[in-house]
Amino acid sequence: MEFDGDELAGIADLFGGLTREELERACSELAYRDAGDADAADADVEAAERAYRLVAVGTGERELLVPGPTAFPSLPDGAEDLPHMLDIERREVAEGRALDAAEERLRRDAARAVEAGDDERVAELLDATYDVEAWAPGADLAEVRERLDPER
Secondary structure, three states, X not given: OEEOHHHHHHHHHHHOOEOHHHHHHHHHHHXXXXXXXXXXXXXXXXXXXXXXXXXXXXXXXXXXXXXXXXXXXXXXXXXXXXXXXXXXXXXXXXXXXXXXXXXXXXXXXXXXXXXXXXXXXXXXXXXXXXXXXXXXXOOOOHHHHHHHOOOO
């Protein structure tokens, strides 16, 4: 069973945030339920993070993955039963912490992409700056856009 970034964001959103291990376990549970094989879960969490569908937020004692600025969270079939299957309480992650984490990562990713001359990644990140600003009104990533595209 394959999970796209929006489904991973939907699963994380169902709980308010999940650790990487919990998200992978949730996907395994759904794959087992669907196909009888927990190993059939195909969830590329790193790709979802790279695409800003998920954002990792440090909460002090652990890092939680929450829906990111490019996500359109959706729940895969059977996901509504995950809170009972996993026995994980809903968590609250402050919106400001998620924004700070997304902005910080976007700034780092932008610096790396420009340094590497990776035009494809620069274009992706340029789009992501607008998504972050729409996701969190008040965010201002004009300086990041300037760095990504100085001729703009």
